Amino acid sequence: MDSQDQKAGEHQQVFRLLNVNGEPHQTGFSVHHSLLEVLREQLNLTGTKHGCELGECGTCTVLIDGQPVLSCLELAAECEGREITTVEGMMDGNDLHPLQEAFADLGAAQCGYCTPGILVTAKALLEENPEPTRDEIVSALAGNLCRCTGYHKILEGIEWAAAKMRGDNDYTPPKEAIYGDPLPGEGDSHA
Amino acid sequence: MLRLPAFQFHAPETAADAARILAEDPANTRVVAGGTDLWPNMKRRHQGAKTIVSLRSIPEMSGICVDDEGGVIIGATTTLDQITRNETVQEKYPTLVKAIASISSPVLRNTGTIGGNLCLDTRCTYYNQNEEWRRSISYCMKAEGEVCWVAPSSPRCWAVSSGDSVPMLCALGAEITLHSTEGERIVPLAELFNDDGMHYLTKRPDEILTRVRIPAPSGERTGWWKLRRRGSIDYGVLSVAVAGWCSGETTDRIEIWLGSVGSTPVRCSESIDHLIGKPLTAETIAEAAALARKGDGANPLGNTDFAPQWRGKMIEKYVDAVLREVAGLPVERLVPHHGS
Amino acid sequence: MHEPLDPSKKQDQRKSPTGRDFNLVGKPFRRVDGRAKVTGQTRFADDLSFPRMVHMKLVRSTVPHARIVDIDLSEAEKMPGVLGFLTGESMPNPFGILPVSQDEHALCVDKVRFVGDPVVAVAALTEEQAYEASLAVKVEYESLETIATVEEAVATPEPRIHDYGDEGNLHKKLSMQFGDTDAGFEEADEIFEDVMYFEGNTHLPMEQHATVALTEEVDRVTVYSSTQTPHYLHRSLTKVLELPASRIRVIACPNGGGFGGKSDPFNHEVCAAKMALKLGRPVKISLSREEVFYCHRGRHPVLMKIRTGVKKDGTLTSQHLQTALDGGAYGSYGVASTYYTGALQTVTYNLPKYRFDSIRAFTNKAPCGPKRGHGTPQPRFAFEVHLDKIAHSLGLDPAEMRMQQLVPADSVTSNWLKVGSMGLGKCIEAVVEGSGWKERHGKLPEGHGLGLACGSYLSGAGLPIYWNHMPQSGVQLQLDRSGGVALFCGETEIGQGSDSVVAAITAEVLGIDLKDIRLCVADTDLTPVDLGSYSSRVTLMAGNAALQAAERARDLVAKGAAKKLEVPANELVFAEGRVFHGENPEVGMTWQEAVIEAESRFGTLGTTGSYIPPRSPGRYRGAGVGPSPAYSYSAAVVETRVDPETGVYRVEHVWMAHDVGQCINPAMVMGQIEGSVYMGLGEAMMEEQVYRRLPKKRSNALVHKHPSMLEYKSPTFADMPGVTSYIIEDPDPNGPFGAKEVGQGPLLPMMPAVANSIFDAVGVRVDQVPIAPHMIRQAIEARDKGKEARFGPKKFPEVDFGTPLRVPTPEEGGDGKAINIEEAGVREGTGTMTERKDAVKGGE
Ligand SMILES: Cc1cc2nc3c(=O)[nH]c(=O)nc-3n(C[C@H](O)[C@H](O)[C@H](O)COP(=O)(O)OP(=O)(O)OC[C@H]3O[C@@H](n4cnc5c(N)ncnc54)[C@H](O)[C@@H]3O)c2cc1C
Ligand code: SF4
Ligand code: FES
Numbered sequence A: 001m002d003s004q005d006q007k008a009g010e011h012q013q014v015f016r017l018l019n020v021n022g023e024p025h026q027t028g029f030s031v032h033h034s035l036l037e038v039l040r041e042q043l044n045l046t047g048t049k050h051g052c053e054l055g056e057c058g059t060c061t062v063l064i065d066g067q068p069v070l071s072c073l074e075l076a077a078e079c080e081g082r083e084i085t086t087v088e089g090m091m092d093g094n095d096l097h098p099l100q101e102a103f104a105d106l107g108a109a110q111c112g113y114c115t116p117g118i119l120v121t122a123k124a125l126l127e128e129n130p131e132p133t134r135d136e137i138v139s140a141l142a143g144n145l146c147r148c149t150g151y152h153k154i155l156e157g158i159e160w161a162a163a164k165m166r167g168d169n170d171y172t173p174p175k176e177a178i179y180g181d182p183l184p185g186e187g188d189s190h191a
Numbered sequence B: 001m002l003r004l005p006a007f008q009f010h011a012p013e014t015a016a017d018a019a020r021i022l023a024e025d026p027a028n029t030r031v032v033a034g035g036t037d038l039w040p041n042m043k044r045r046h047q048g049a050k051t052i053v054s055l056r057s058i059p060e061m062s063g064i065c066v067d068d069e070g071g072v073i074i075g076a077t078t079t080l081d082q083i084t085r086n087e088t089v090q091e092k093y094p095t096l097v098k099a100i101a102s103i104s105s106p107v108l109r110n111t112g113t114i115g116g117n118l119c120l121d122t123r124c125t126y127y128n129q130n131e132e133w134r135r136s137i138s139y140c141m142k143a144e145g146e147v148c149w150v151a152p153s154s155p156r157c158w159a160v161s162s163g164d165s166v167p168m169l170c171a172l173g174a175e176i177t178l179h180s181t182e183g184e185r186i187v188p189l190a191e192l193f194n195d196d197g198m199h200y201l202t203k204r205p206d207e208i209l210t211r212v213r214i215p216a217p218s219g220e221r222t223g224w225w226k227l228r229r230r231g232s233i234d235y236g237v238l239s240v241a242v243a244g245w246c247s248g249e250t251t252d253r254i255e256i257w258l259g260s261v262g263s264t265p266v267r268c269s270e271s272i273d274h275l276i277g278k279p280l281t282a283e284t285i286a287e288a289a290a291l292a293r294k295g296d297g298a299n300p301l302g303n304t305d306f307a308p309q310w311r312g313k314m315i316e317k318y319v320d321a322v323l324r325e326v327a328g329l330p331v332e333r334l335v336p337h338h339g340s
Numbered sequence C: 001m002h003e004p005l006d007p008s009k010k011q012d013q014r015k016s017p018t019g020r021d022f023n024l025v026g027k028p029f030r031r032v033d034g035r036a037k038v039t040g041q042t043r044f045a046d047d048l049s050f051p052r053m054v055h056m057k058l059v060r061s062t063v064p065h066a067r068i069v070d071i072d073l074s075e076a077e078k079m080p081g082v083l084g085f086l087t088g089e090s091m092p093n094p095f096g097i098l099p100v101s102q103d104e105h106a107l108c109v110d111k112v113r114f115v116g117d118p119v120v121a122v123a124a125l126t127e128e129q130a131y132e133a134s135l136a137v138k139v140e141y142e143s144l145e146t147i148a149t150v151e152e153a154v155a156t157p158e159p160r161i162h163d164y165g166d167e168g169n170l171h172k173k174l175s176m177q178f179g180d181t182d183a184g185f186e187e188a189d190e191i192f193e194d195v196m197y198f199e200g201n202t203h204l205p206m207e208q209h210a211t212v213a214l215t216e217e218v219d220r221v222t223v224y225s226s227t228q229t230p231h232y233l234h235r236s237l238t239k240v241l242e243l244p245a246s247r248i249r250v251i252a253c254p255n256g257g258g259f260g261g262k263s264d265p266f267n268h269e270v271c272a273a274k275m276a277l278k279l280g281r282p283v284k285i286s287l288s289r290e291e292v293f294y295c296h297r298g299r300h301p302v303l304m305k306i307r308t309g310v311k312k313d314g315t316l317t318s319q320h321l322q323t324a325l326d327g328g329a330y331g332s333y334g335v336a337s338t339y340y341t342g343a344l345q346t347v348t349y350n351l352p353k354y355r356f357d358s359i360r361a362f363t364n365k366a367p368c369g370p371k372r373g374h375g376t377p378q379p380r381f382a383f384e385v386h387l388d389k390i391a392h393s394l395g396l397d398p399a400e401m402r403m404q405q406l407v408p409a410d411s412v413t414s415n416w417l418k419v420g421s422m423g424l425g426k427c428i429e430a431v432v433e434g435s436g437w438k439e440r441h442g443k444l445p446e447g448h449g450l451g452l453a454c455g456s457y458l459s460g461a462g463l464p465i466y467w468n469h470m471p472q473s474g475v476q477l478q479l480d481r482s483g484g485v486a487l488f489c490g491e492t493e494i495g496q497g498s499d500s501v502v503a504a505i506t507a508e509v510l511g512i513d514l515k516d517i518r519l520c521v522a523d524t525d526l527t528p529v530d531l532g533s534y535s536s537r538v539t540l541m542a543g544n545a546a547l548q549a550a551e552r553a554r555d556l557v558a559k560g561a562a563k564k565l566e567v568p569a570n571e572l573v574f575a576e577g578r579v580f581h582g583e584n585p586e587v588g589m590t591w592q593e594a595v596i597e598a599e600s601r602f603g604t605l606g607t608t609g610s611y612i613p614p615r616s617p618g619r620y621r622g623a624g625v626g627p628s629p630a631y632s633y634s635a636a637v638v639e640t641r642v643d644p645e646t647g648v649y650r651v652e653h654v655w656m657a658h659d660v661g662q663c664i665n666p667a668m669v670m671g672q673i674e675g676s677v678y679m680g681l682g683e684a685m686m687e688e689q690v691y692r693r694l695p696k697k698r699s700n701a702l703v704h705k706h707p708s709m710l711e712y713k714s715p716t717f718a719d720m721p722g723v724t725s726y727i728i729e730d731p732d733p734n735g736p737f738g739a740k741e742v743g744q745g746p747l748l749p750m751m752p753a754v755a756n757s758i759f760d761a762v763g764v765r766v767d768q769v770p771i772a773p774h775m776i777r778q779a780i781e782a783r784d785k786g787k788e789a790r791f792g793p794k795k796f797p798e799v800d801f802g803t804p805l806r807v808p809t810p811e812e813g814g815d816g817k818a819i820n821i822e823e824a825g826v827r828e829g830t831g832t833m834t835e836r837k838d839a840v841k842g843g844e
């Protein structure tokens, strides 16, 4: 057993140095607490949401060492020495991450509840694969449910952000993603 | 928020240490690898333990290597994602990669392990429910109750074997290593399973599965298909794995395995016997497929997604499709989703 | 036929005040809450915490129908961290969303009515402790007979689940006849009849409901909650807590999805407030996913019989629709839902004569209520599939046949609904053209099919839920020398973008940047009442209120600036943060300078705006459900592949056109269309809220089959087809800048379009949703055996609907009133509310 561990009442307590968004947090909690509980309730990082706590929805996704992981199924006690990234760690100073920019502009976040999990998952994808195809994006995000958007704005947002991150500033999301398709017979009515 | 009940936690660094802790009180101790099965079950209180032993800090149990005979050894705590990305596995067992890539969702595969997949608890829609829900049905035989609500007059539990890597690994003839304070033993994977939803594993509770070995490929042609409602997240309601060894036109050896249709992975012996010594043609395949429903233990009941009778009928259709795929015949079967 | 109204009354589409192009409206802009939502800063109810906050859990019934014999808290009391309990007798006053069905208790008093009905509330220091204690509470029950279906409810009048309702276990029974339907059927060349079923399904917002309550005084409480209807929650709290409304403050947090599932006042909200008052500390409750399935209020399962008289050319002469709703254990919005299963049949295609009968049964299941489309998707499904069959049988093209029957704009339907702008024709044209319908429908190879269907929805209900003459939406603006504008409005952001809509309308009129508007919304202490985010009412109603408040503010500021600039106020233009002369733009000043002029002249600046919908022409009991200031229209074509050997199918592409009147923000309109397509596909293909009864000999159990995210199937990224969307803009004079709704309408055509596409692909009918592969397969097997090529319900329950309430149609020279109130045994009123005193009393 970890030498730092001690017992308080019936619950085994542990102290861990958690590295969240590049910041060290020395924190103590019961050993059976999930990373989700510790992030939200101990560290007050409520940006990470939850929809089932059983691994069924993807809402609670965070990055651990750059990989998307369900924080509801991860013991915080096992996260010491690993890089944890949550949605709160995506901004650069006061500037939004390109994914955040694109999501905000396209309305890829409607209620915004699935958004933190989807954003970090997309971030991991783009860091590994800067120019993913539509199918690759779908495959990477298939574990994250969204009830509001029908997913299209999210896909378009990720493609837009990917272009920005590759330095392709000429890329704009397809017009029909924003205005709808031109009505048959009207040609491009939004030119 | 659903939370875990309290437990004592250990994270030993060797399999021997893990085995020792486990041996102290096997009835009240559980090992955990990825936790993607155990944690939900514990949150819902249908599995419990006073002590949890995490296998994640044991370096010897993780990783992939090739042995002297060209077989591949996969450590039990290797994640599903690591396996699907591994070039050796991709090259030697492309169909296994397909099977593993269909497990749950991408984010879950980053945590879920192969050992956990093989030892996965059997599933049932009367059992994989919250504590309060199960109270409402006075529980069932598998946990705390007396009756099996799926088949109330039956003396046994029919919960479903659902590990999606299992049928393919069985078809490929994989074997596993079980480790305990008494030492190691190697058994064929197919012998790990028991046709009983409650006592679904033959291994002793004090044994840890440390690795899986898949024999070197020997010219087999393989095929695999999984039927599930959605393109991600969902468990299969039927998976079909085939490995066939042919010389010229004739089938020398063939393995046809079904997953998620009973409490154990199902070997379709009658279909297999029918095909041995014959060429794989549309006709022989159709005949073999018709026999698949009789596979030992195939018994789709009303405890998964989809209508049970229909699932039963689909066995023939999908065995037919996978065999055709293996034989290089055109396949027109549709899956209900787009991606994954 | 429809009564044409005076076309000269139709206002011109409202352009910007000076006739110039819009500043903002119609252009894609970043939602005002966009940044907060992508950074994790949006504070949902469960994200809140306060010093000394404690946690609460509800102990819910584990039996479906029983008398409570005993509650034993002795074990639970001893559990660590436990602080207190509540039981039913501490909150004896019943509540409920509709004045006519005040049938819920914060905690069950003597009886439980479904598995999930709350009985005890437990508070403890941590949620973990509260949960452990909740498991230790022992409740003893005496079981009662259970009712699981409408058929059982009809056959089992006793014991009653509730001691009120129209008869036995029927909560509601109604029958209405608009015009001489018999004569209509006689005119027909052919009469078609179908029985169809729409399974129940649920909202499944990603956010699980949560509430935090705090007290400031012994008799003053603040409740933060994930609610779509803070105002109605406020009323219910007043009633149950027996505190003056002025001492209760409800703040609706942004909802992590609602879809109608957070529109009722809920037990957990009331209990949190009561517990906070008891303990004197902040109390939080956050529901588990399973509990969200018990809160439900989702789509009613509805069995329908539809019978239509048709001429050879496709002209509809008469329709008789019967619906039977499985309401679950409580009233909720059910009476309104019941009317809604018939009310909007008339607003798409001419139905000169129309009869509608309906029952809603109480059953021992989670209560049903309003979900996206509230009550209308079920009959819409029946109607659109029925039409597809009629067209097929008459050898007509389904799209063409619909085009011939369209309700004209500016008309009144046979059931006295006033239709304004009507863009359905354009919607159909767009999807027909876009999908290559003419070349491909009926002509694709076996296994490939196209299906078409349409729909219409309200832009807000014409009447409030309780009887009153006050505004349904209010907006208050406060302007000062900073140039900033504070906007106060009771509307609730549930993801649909309502914050952005009210802000954009205000910014449009004042010509200022969105960032110069500070929003304060959904706070019953601080903001003017808005009835809530339901029935797609916010853009039109809160939008109109914002428009009025902003126009008043603009006029004030114009007066101030005009004096200084020495030009007539009505020639000033407000754009780009400036106020200037239209013809001579250099003559002007900044917006801030103009506000300073106005503040100097008039003192502190503030304006209000409010909205009351126009009165509807219907005057019969039941006429309160259906009217809307404006109807949106949608049409869809769905392309599907079906594997005839397995029944497995996949939707390959969707073309959806929606008449939104006028886009406020096209990107957000697209988001609503795509989201509706998504939810509609889920309903068509896989989503169902269904129950499981154990063998009666062995157990009385009746439980939700699968209250989990895994087993309640919501489509994933990998299940979503491509969508081609067309935004049709047929402005409605009642909408702000002509805008109508978009949040619900585009869902409606999806379910019938999928069913119709399956028919086109394999030639069999599945007359129910969701459509599972085995249903298609069974229909194909039936056909192969020479039986009817169909899967679906066979009969409608035998119900004596008595004499219908007869209402002559406009064409027959009616005046909107019923002519046989006595004979039909119907009371006065709108059908969903009781009397005027409800307005003040909070509903009895
Ligand atoms: C929403 C959801 C969907 C899923 N979908 C699928 C699916 O489609 N297909 C599928 O196959 N699975 C699915 N799973 C199950 C699970 O994620 C995978 O099977 C995964 O591989 C389990 O591995 P794990 O390491 O997380 O297991 P754990 O939860 O760590 O362990 C599972 C069980 O095995 C035991 N165990 C684990 N490792 C060992 C070992 N080395 N020796 C002895 N015993 C051991 C544990 O004690 C436990 O009883 C799903 C799970 C969820 C939550
Ligand atoms: S099969 Fe029967 S005993 Fe086994 S889990 Fe399901 S209901 Fe329980
Ligand atoms: S909260 Fe749903 S997967 Fe973690």
Ligand code: FES
Pocket: A108, A109, A110, A111, A112, A113, A114, A115, A145, A146, A147, A148, A149, C206, C256, C257, C495
């Ligand atoms: S934006 Fe609401 S769930 Fe995705």
